[in-house]
Each structure stands twice: as structure tokens, then as C-alpha cells.
Amino acid sequence: MARAKTAKPYHHGELREALVTAGRKLLEEKGVRGFTLRECARRASVSHAAPAHHFASIDDLLAEIATRGYHELSAAMSAEARRSGSDAAARLVGQGVGYMAFAAANPVLFQLMFSREANRSEAPELAQAAKSAYHLHREAVEAVIPQASGDVKERMVDFAWASVHGFITLVLEGQLGEKDSSRALKARGLAALSAMVEAVVRAGGEP
Amino acid sequence: MARAKTAKPYHHGELREALVTAGRKLLEEKGVRGFTLRECARRASVSHAAPAHHFASIDDLLAEIATRGYHELSAAMSAEARRSGSDAAARLVGQGVGYMAFAAANPVLFQLMFSREANRSEAPELAQAAKSAYHLHREAVEAVIPQASGDVKERMVDFAWASVHGFITLVLEGQLGEKDSSRALKARGLAALSAMVEAVVRAGGEP
DNA sequence: GGATTATCTATCCATTGACAAGATTTAGAC
DNA sequence: GTCTAAATCTTGTCAATGGATAGATAATCC
Numbered sequence: 001m002a003r004a005k006t007a008k009p010y011h012h013g014e015l016r017e018a019l020v021t022a023g024r025k026l027l028e029e030k031g032v033r034g035f036t037l038r039e040c041a042r043r044a045s046v047s048h049a050a051p052a053h054h055f056a057s058i059d060d061l062l063a064e065i066a067t068r069g070y071h072e073l074s075a076a077m078s079a080e081a082r083r084s085g086s087d088a089a090a091r092l093v094g095q096g097v098g099y100m101a102f103a104a105a106n107p108v109l110f111q112l113m114f115s116r117e118a119n120r121s122e123a124p125e126l127a128q129a130a131k132s133a134y135h136l137h138r139e140a141v142e143a144v145i146p147q148a149s150g151d152v153k154e155r156m157v158d159f160a161w162a163s164v165h166g167f168i169t170l171v172l173e174g175q176l177g178e179k180d181s182s183r184a185l186k187a188r189g190l191a192a193l194s195a196m197v198e199a200v201v202r203a204g205g206e207p
Numbered sequence: 208m209a210r211a212k213t214a215k216p217y218h219h220g221e222l223r224e225a226l227v228t229a230g231r232k233l234l235e236e237k238g239v240r241g242f243t244l245r246e247c248a249r250r251a252s253v254s255h256a257a258p259a260h261h262f263a264s265i266d267d268l269l270a271e272i273a274t275r276g277y278h279e280l281s282a283a284m285s286a287e288a289r290r291s292g293s294d295a296a297a298r299l300v301g302q303g304v305g306y307m308a309f310a311a312a313n314p315v316l317f318q319l320m321f322s323r324e325a326n327r328s329e330a331p332e333l334a335q336a337a338k339s340a341y342h343l344h345r346e347a348v349e350a351v352i353p354q355a356s357g358d359v360k361e362r363m364v365d366f367a368w369a370s371v372h373g374f375i376t377l378v379l380e381g382q383l384g385e386k387d388s389s390r391a392l393k394a395r396g397l398a399a400l401s402a403m404v405e406a407v408v409r410a411g412g413e414p
Numbered sequence: 415g416g417a418t419t420a421t422c423t424a425t426c427c428a429t430t431g432a433c434a435a436g437a438t439t440t441a442g443a444c
Numbered sequence: 445g446t447c448t449a450a451a452t453c454t455t456g457t458c459a460a461t462g463g464a465t466a467g468a469t470a471a472t473c474c
Contacts, residue, residue: 009470012422031323033239038461047423049463054421058462108323114380115318116238130382155398158374158383162399166373167365173321175337176365191362192369199406218439218452243430254454256433261452265431416474423468430461437454443447 016054018044024065028108032117037061059121066118069109070129076102077136088143089197092160095140096193100168107172114165137161144197145204156200163196223261225251231272235315239324244268266328273325276316277336283309284343295350296404299367302347303400307375314379321372344368351404352411363407370403 012018022043027035037058038048055061080098084090103110112118118126141157148156167189170176177185219225229250234242244265245255262268287305288298310317319325325333348364355363374396377383384392 015421033324036461037463048461049424049465050422052463111322114376114382115322116315116380117240119381120238120240134382155395155402158395159370159399159402161383162373162377163366163370164373165377166369166371169321169376170369170372173323174326175321175341176368188362188365192366195362195366195406195410199402199409202406202409203402216439222452244432245430255431256455257453259432418471418473420471421469424466426465427463428461429463430459432458434457435455438452440449440451442449444445 012044012046012050015044015046015050018046019051019054019061020065020068023061024068024109027065027112028106031108032062032112032115035062057121059117060123062112062118063121063123063126065109066113067123067126067129069106069113070126070133072106073099073102073110073113074129074133074136077133081136081140088140089201092140092144092197092200093190093193095137096160096164096196097190099137099164100189103168103172110168110172114169134161141200144200148204152203156203160196160200163192167192219251219253219257222251222253222257225253226258226261226268227272227275230268231275231316234272234319235313238315239269239319239322242269264328266324267330269319270325270328270330270333272316273320274330274333274336276313276320277333277340279313280306280309280317280320281336281340281343284340288343288347295347296408299347299351299404299407300397300400302344303367303371303403304397306344306371307396310375310379317375317379321376341368348407351407355411359410363410367403367407370399374399 019040023035023040026039026043030039035058037051037055040061041048041051044050051061055064076098077095078098080101081091081095084094113130137160138157141160142153145153145156167176171185171189177188180188226247230242230247233246233250237246242265244258244262247268248255248258251257258268262271283305284302285305287308288302291297291301320337344367345364348367349360352360352363374383378392378396384395387395
């Protein structure tokens with residue numbers, strides 16, 4: 001039956017996408033505790049029971065949102081690394097910048113991704129997406145110290161990620177430089193990145 | 208009126224304490240989203256409306272729990288630093304160990320403390336408690352590089368905290384070494400701490 | 415075209431946070 | 445000691461939530 005596109009059809013057509021989009025916005029607005037399935041449904045102009053056909057539970061929707069967050073995070077890291085040229089150290093810094101920029105642009109989503117709330121559904125795609133971001137980082141670190149031992153590499157992968165993740169996490173929560181301008185914070189972030197890369201280079205150069 | 212202590216009195220007597228204790232346990236069991244005021248009341252053997260007299264809202268209770276978490280975190284940091292002797296670098300490592308140990312022992316509480324959920328009530332005591340843990344850390348870092356410039360000190364305070372916080376955060380979320388034994392993870396944590404302190408010392412020694 | 419399947423709506427239920435009003439206890443004024 | 449005011453707790457209620465079920469509607473496959 002042909003129906004005017006302006007009239008609201010019985011079937012939404014892209015409800016899954018609409019729910020993810022609405023949910024993500026709601027998440028940034030209200031936080032994890034303020035996140036409700038029914039509000040997502042409302043924003044998608046659909047009955048409150050409709051989401052059940054696309055997501056088994058509210059945790060499923062959160063997991064899906066987190067999974068896409070990891071994909072975007074990976075993309076942001078790769079893009080910024082590509083912009084940083086071919087020098088391995090510069091690329092590692094660039095990837096860190098991409099990481100922090102994504103987190104700053106999506107603070108609540110970022111916290112969700114790295115919180116126990118996202119993993120309650122134990123979705124395999126979520127774990128996979130997280131792993132793939134991890135491997136991006138791992139390769140970038142190893143490229144800086146290709147001659148180092150496996151042990152040193154592993155420790156530096158830990159260390160480098162911890163530095164980047166820790167810094168932006170603390171900033172997002174307001175623990176670091178709450179009174180600083182965003183410009184000053186960015187400088188502090190770059191300083192932390194430099195200190196990290198320097199430490200990695202030094203540790204790798206002394207086998 | 209004298210009443211046998213075994214009989215349940217109309218007044219609880221220490222309901223506030225009981226709610227905080229029950230809430231903290233519930234938090235570790237069910238996570239932030241599974242945390243409910245009514246379940247706290249049930250565990251304190253009290254009617255569902257009783258908590259309202261001690262906490263204006265559920266966020267208030269969460270803020271109180273987070274505040275106490277910061278106090279315990281500070282205590283754990285101080286205690287471990289004291290056990291580490293007088294050498295500034297060793298004390299910084301020790302404080303980091305205390306930090307990580309607290310987080311590992313109270314994973315959900317730790318995530319609550321460092322999440323936007325805790326700060327929604329904007330309780331001044333919460334901010335104060337967080338600040339005081341921050342100052343412990345700041346002093347420990349500055350003691351390692353007393354001769355460094357203010358700028359370098361500040362950057363190293365950022366960097367050191369980011370390393371410690373980032374590492375334990377990633378471990379708690381299962382992103383780092385999920386298949387490792389707790390013993391192996393502890394070793395990796397110590398390695399990250401060593402790398403951090405080494406970087407701080409080096410940065411401070413080259414003014 | 416007809417039947418099967420996917421998608422959405424309409425109801426229903428137990429649970430939640432918050433509020434209101436009443437019961438009980440404690441603490442303070444005298 | 446007594447009497448009152450305040451603090452504490454209970455019961456009852458409300459709108460909102462997540463989840464489940466049954467039925468309506470549309471799309472797809474044959």
C-alpha cells in the first residue's frame with residue numbers, strides 16, 4: 001500500500017538505528033542512571049514496547065551503544081595517527097590525541113564503555129570492538145620500540161595506555177584542572193602524552 | 208521506656224550508618240544501575256520511606272558512600288606510604304600500591320567515585336574528600352622532585368596520577384590482562400608504577 | 415493472491431523514587 | 445516529673461519504569 005512519506009507509518013523502518021541514536025543522545029544528557037528504554041522509545045516516536053523486538057533488554061541497548069563507541073574510538077585513533085606522518089613516536093602521540101578527543105567529545109559514552117555497566121550483557125561484539133581498539137594501541141606502542149623484548153613491550157603497552165586513559169578519565173571527572181580552560185587542558189594532555197612517549201622510548205632503548 | 212535490646216525498637220538508632228553500609232554492599236553486588244533505595248531500606252530492616260529522613264534523594268546516599276570511599280582511599284594511600292619508609296620515590300610507589308589495592312578491593316565503589324553519577328548532587332563534602340586524596344598524591348610526587356620547577360612538578364603530578372589511575376581502571380574493567388592471575392596483574396601494576404616513578408625522577412632531574 | 419513472518423500497539427504487573435499523613439519515640443523546657 | 449516540640453519511622457499513595465503477553469498491522473516470500 002502506497003503511503004505518503006509524511007504520514008507516520010505503522011512500521012518505523014529503522015527503529016534499531018533510531019533507538020541507538022536517541023539512546024546515545026539521552027545518555028549524554030542524563031547519564032547512565034537517567035537512561036531509560038521508554039524515553040528512547042519516546043524520542044523515536046514509538047510505543048514503549050517496540051524496542052523489545054530489537055533489544056532483549058535495556059542492557060542490550062547499552063551494550064550496542066558502547067560497541068559503536070568502541071568502533072568510533074578506533075576510527076578516531078586511526079585518523080589522528082594517519083595525520084601524524086610516519087614517525088612511530090609521533091603516531092603514538094597522535095593516536096593518544098585521537099583517543100582523548102573522542103573521550104572529550106563523548107564523556108558519558110566513554111565512561112559507559114569503560115564501566116561495568118556496559119559489560120553486564122557480555123555481548124561478544126562488545127568485547128571484540130574493545131579488543132580491536134586495544135590492538136591499534138598495542139601496535140602503535142610496539143612500533144616505537146621494535147627492538148625491545150616482549151616483556152618490555154608488554155609493560156610499555158600497559159603503561160602507555162594507562163597514562164592516556166588515566167589522564168582523560170581524570171579530566172572528564174573534573175579531578176584534574178577543573179578551573180583550566182579547555183585550551184590549557186589540551187596542553188596538559190599533550191605534556192602527559194610527551195612524558196609517556198619519552199618513557200616508552202627510553203625503556204625500549206635500554207634492552 | 209526500657210525495652211529489651213533484642214526486640215526491634217521503633218527507632219533504628221543508627222539508620223544512617225546502616226544505610227551506608229548496606230548501600231555499599233548492594234553497590235558492589237548489583238552495580239550502580241542495580242542500586243535502589245528500597246533495597247537499602249530492606250537490608251536495614253526498615254520501611255521503604257525511612258531513608259528519606261537521612262538522605263534527601265538516592266543521589267544523596269550515593270554521594271555519601273562515594274565521600275566515605277575517598278576517605279578510605281586516602282587512608283589506604285597514607286598507610287601504604289608509611290610502610291614504605293622515608294625514601295620519596297619508594298613512598299610514591301607505595302602510595303600507588305595503596306591506591307590500586309583500594310580500587311581492587313572495591314571495584315564498583317571506585318568506579319562510582321570517579322564517575323559523573325557521584326557528582327550529580329554536587330555535595331561539597333564529596334569534593335573536599337576528593338581534593339584531600341589529590342593533595343596526598345601531589346605532595347608525594349613533589350617530594351620526589353623537590354628541585355624541579357613548578358611547571359614540571361605540575362605536569363608530573365598529572366602524569367603520575369594518570370598512570371596509576373589509568374592502569375587500575377583498565378584492569379578493573381577487564382581491558383588489561385583479563386586472563387592473568389591476580390598475582391601476575393599485581394606484578395604488571397608494579398611495573399607500571401616503576402616506569403612512572405622513573406619517568407618522574409628523570410623529568411625532575413633535568414630542569 | 416495467500417500465508418508466514420517481522421514489526422509495532424495496547425494492556426498488564428511488579429518495582430522504583432518521592433511525597434503525604436499518621437504513629438511512636440526522644441529530647442528539651444519548665 | 446510532666447508536657448510539649450522535634451525527630452524518627454510506618455503506612456498509603458502516585459506517576460514512571462522494565463519486562464511480558466496478546467493482538468493489530470505491514471512486509472515478504474511462495
